Amino acid sequence: REAPLPLPVAQAAVAAGAAAVGGRRAPVRHELSLYFYAKTCPGVDQIVGNVTAPRFRDDPAAGPAVLRLFYHDCFVEGCDASILIAPTTGGGAAARPRVERDVDDNRNLPQEAFDTVEMAKAAVEKSCPGVVTCADVLALAARDFVHLAGGPYYAVKKGRKDSKVSLAGKVRGSLPRANSTVDELLRVFASKGLGVGDLVALSGAHTVGFAHCAHFVGRLYDFGGTRQADPVMDARLVKALRMSCPSTGGSARVVVPFDVSTPFQFDHAYYANLQARLGLLASDQALFLDARTRPLVQDLAADKNRFFQAFAASMDRMGSVHVKKGRKGEVRRVCSQHLS
Ligand code: HEM
Numbered sequence: 001r002e003a004p005l006p007l008p009v010a011q012a013a014v015a016a017g018a019a020a021v022g023g024r025r026a027p028v029r030h031e032l033s034l035y036f037y038a039k040t041c042p043g044v045d046q047i048v049g050n051v052t053a054p055r056f057r058d059d060p061a062a063g064p065a066v067l068r069l070f071y072h073d074c075f076v077e078g079c080d081a082s083i084l085i086a087p088t089t090g091g092g093a094a095a096r097p098r099v100e101r102d103v104d105d106n107r108n109l110p111q112e113a114f115d116t117v118e119m120a121k122a123a124v125e126k127s128c129p130g131v132v133t134c135a136d137v138l139a140l141a142a143r144d145f146v147h148l149a150g151g152p153y154y155a156v157k158k159g160r161k162d163s164k165v166s167l168a169g170k171v172r173g174s175l176p177r178a179n180s181t182v183d184e185l186l187r188v189f190a191s192k193g194l195g196v197g198d199l200v201a202l203s204g205a206h207t208v209g210f211a212h213c214a215h216f217v218g219r220l221y222d223f224g225g226t227r228q229a230d231p232v233m234d235a236r237l238v239k240a241l242r243m244s245c246p247s248t249g250g251s252a253r254v255v256v257p258f259d260v261s262t263p264f265q266f267d268h269a270y271y272a273n274l275q276a277r278l279g280l281l282a283s284d285q286a287l288f289l290d291a292r293t294r295p296l297v298q299d300l301a302a303d304k305n306r307f308f309q310a311f312a313a314s315m316d317r318m319g320s321v322h323v324k325k326g327r328k329g330e331v332r333r334v335c336s337q338h339l340s
């Protein structure tokens with residue numbers, strides 16, 4: 001298969017997301033419900049949809065960015081909108097408490113993702129003031145963007161409370177890195193109650209969106225101290241990526257697509273790319289190299305519908321991680337600020 005190279009180089013874009021392949025059930029957590037707002041805000045899905053659809057049209061980069069935001073929320077202290085709390089300003093940098101967004105792993109989450117959630121929340125507040133949480137709005141918006149990009153439409157359960165805190169210290173160890181091994185990926189996912197099927201399916205979110213050079217440049221010039229490119233990466237891809245990402249002196253703003261064949265379409269091309277050694281991050285390509293995940297990659301590469309089903313099921317599980325209920329949480333009015 002000829003992959004269309006060289007790659008387009010776009011200016012900074014962002015996103016988040018992933019899916020899961022069948023198999024193991026996550027442990028039962030707090031129960032969310034499709035009908036949580038049936039009496040208090042029955043139109044909530046529609047209201048959010050009225051914001052996400054025009055956003056996708058006007059600024060397609062907001063889609064992957066919001067999907068990634070949802071993932072970064074759920075993996076740190078559960079799906080509680082803790083990621084949305086804005087860094088405080090003034091009072092001197094040393095004095096202010098550091099929030100999740102202050103941590104390196106979250107710094108390049110684009111502002112447009114936060115703005116999109118804030119717009120959807122504002123629309124919901126107009127119809128149902130003080131009722132729907134930011135955590136639920138984020139889950140709905142992520143679903144919408146998957147669907148708008150051509151992915152599956154799945155029902156989103158609701159009833160998450162927003163967090164009362166956002167602490168920088170909670171991020172470390174909760175998010176895998178671009179060079180994580182499959183062992184590490186599995187360990188982090190397991191700590192959220194997610195299994196190997198979830199890891200493979202949710203990683204399929206990298207069928208859309210872009211990454212900054214810093215996350216994969218180590219594979220291009222000096223892999224493991226060899227002064228060579230990662231031998232696993234397709235040589236044409238190495239060449240194309242080197243054009244976008246010089247070994248020194250490149251722009252920190254350059255981004256390249258995860259999926260060289262259909263970067264804007266939510267399809268199952270990600271998995272065929274892994275088979276063709278066109279995975280961008282080491283953590284992506286590793287899913288095809290490891291015997292535990294390779295059969296799942298092959299399975300999803302072969303069947304788009306199976307990927308869509310697995311992704312939807314895993315998004316449901318990821319969206320239920322450590323959900324807060326009752327007085328353990330709040331319903332924020334503005335997603336970037338706690339109530340008090
Ligand atoms: C399995 C472990 C994962 C690792 C190591 C990982 C790592 C990364 C990295 C390094 C980037 C590039 C960020 C940048 O340079 O701006 C990225 C982007 C992205 N991630 Fe992941 N990710 C993982 C799982 C997930 C999951 C579970 C989802 C969602 C379900 C997801 C959705 C995305 C999306 C959509 C983007 C593109 C963002 C954009 O274009 O704005 N990722 N990821």
Ligand SMILES: [Ca+2]
Binds near residue numbers: 074076079080083
């Ligand atoms: Ca969170």
Ligand SMILES: [Ca+2]
Binds near residue numbers: 208259261266267268
């Ligand atoms: Ca794609």
